Amino acid sequence: MPRNTLSFPSTSATQIEPYLPEPRDLARPLYPHVTLTYATSLDANLSLSPGVQTALSGPQSKAMTHFLRSKHAAILIGAGTAIADDPSLNCRIEGVGGYGGPGLNGQPRPVVLDAKGRWKVNEDNKVIKLAKEGRGLGPWVIGAQDTPPEDGRYKALTEAGGLYITLPTDSRGRFDWGDIFNILGTNGLFSVMVEGGGVVINELLSPRYIGLVDSVIVTIAPVWLGKDGVQVCPEERRNEGGVKMSVGRLKDVRWLPLGEDVVLCGRPGWQ
C-alpha cells in the first residue's frame, strides 16, 4: 500500500454525514449535489498570495477533506488553483482504490475550469501521474467552445483517461455555473465537491449562484495571513433601497473541532 494514507475517525464522520450527498437525489436526477469546501485563515485568506500554495489544514482536518473527497463523484477547482498548487486531487484515505482498496473505488473525478486555456497540462502534473499509476482518475478540463485545445496540450489529459469538455461563455468569458453543474450531472457525476480557489468560491457565494450549493464545509485554521492574500470576500449585496446588507448567513450550522482547527458545516440560507 502507498505510504502517507490518511484515516478519519467514524465519530467525526458521523458529525459531517448530514451535509454529504445522498446516494442519488431523485427530485433532480441529472443535477449533482454541490458541496462548497475550503480552508481559511482567521483573516479569510485561502493563501498568502495569488499563486502561492499555503498549508492551512492540520492533519485531522486534512483527513476530513480526504473523507469528503471519498464521498463525492467529482472534485472541482479553477485553473488558478491548478496552476498554483499542481494538486493531486485524489483521495488518500486508507481503503479507497489505489490506497489499499480495489480499482479506483472512492476516487473522485478531478474537474478543472479553464475557459482561457491557461493550465498547461502535461505528464509532469501530479494529477496526471497519479491517474497513470492507478491512484486517481484522469482529470476533466472544461474549456470554452471558441478556444479549442492546442494539439499536444491535452495529449497528456486523454492518455491519463481524462476528457476535454466545452461550454459556451458569456461576454466576460465566464461559464454559467448552472451549465457547469448540469454538464457534470448529465455525464454521471452526481455529487461535486468544489474546493476553490478564490474566484470560484467568491462566485458561488454570490446571491446569483448560492442556490446551486447544497452544503458548505469550511476549515478554519488558527493563523492570520495578512494583506494581499487570496481572500474569501464575495461581492457586496444591497437591498432595493441601496442599503448594504449581509451577503448571507448559513443555517443548520454545526462546529466540529478537529485538532487545532475547527470545521464549520452549514447550508446556504439566503435567497
Ligand SMILES: NC(=O)C1=CN([C@@H]2O[C@H](COP(=O)(O)OP(=O)(O)OC[C@H]3O[C@@H](n4cnc5c(N)ncnc54)[C@H](O)[C@@H]3O)[C@@H](O)[C@H]2O)C=CC1
Ligand atoms: N485554502 C484552500 O482551501 C484553497 C486555496 N487555494 C488557493 O487559491 C489560490 C488560487 O485561487 P484563484 O487565483 O482565485 O483561482 P481559482 O482557482 O479560483 O481559478 C480562477 C480561474 O478559474 C477559471 N474559472 C473560474 N470560474 C470560472 C467561470 N465561472 N467561468 C470560466 N472560468 C472560470 C478562470 O480561468 C479563472 O481565472 C491559490 O493560491 C491556491 O493555493 C485554492 C483552493 C483551496
Ligand SMILES: Nc1nc(O)c(N)c(N[C@@H]2O[C@H](COP(=O)(O)O)[C@@H](O)[C@H]2O)n1
Ligand atoms: N483543505 C485544504 N486545506 C489546505 O490547507 C489547503 N491548502 C487546501 N487546498 C486545496 O487542496 C488542494 C491540494 O490537494 P492535494 O493535497 O494536492 O490533493 C489544492 O489544490 C486546493 O484545492 N485544502
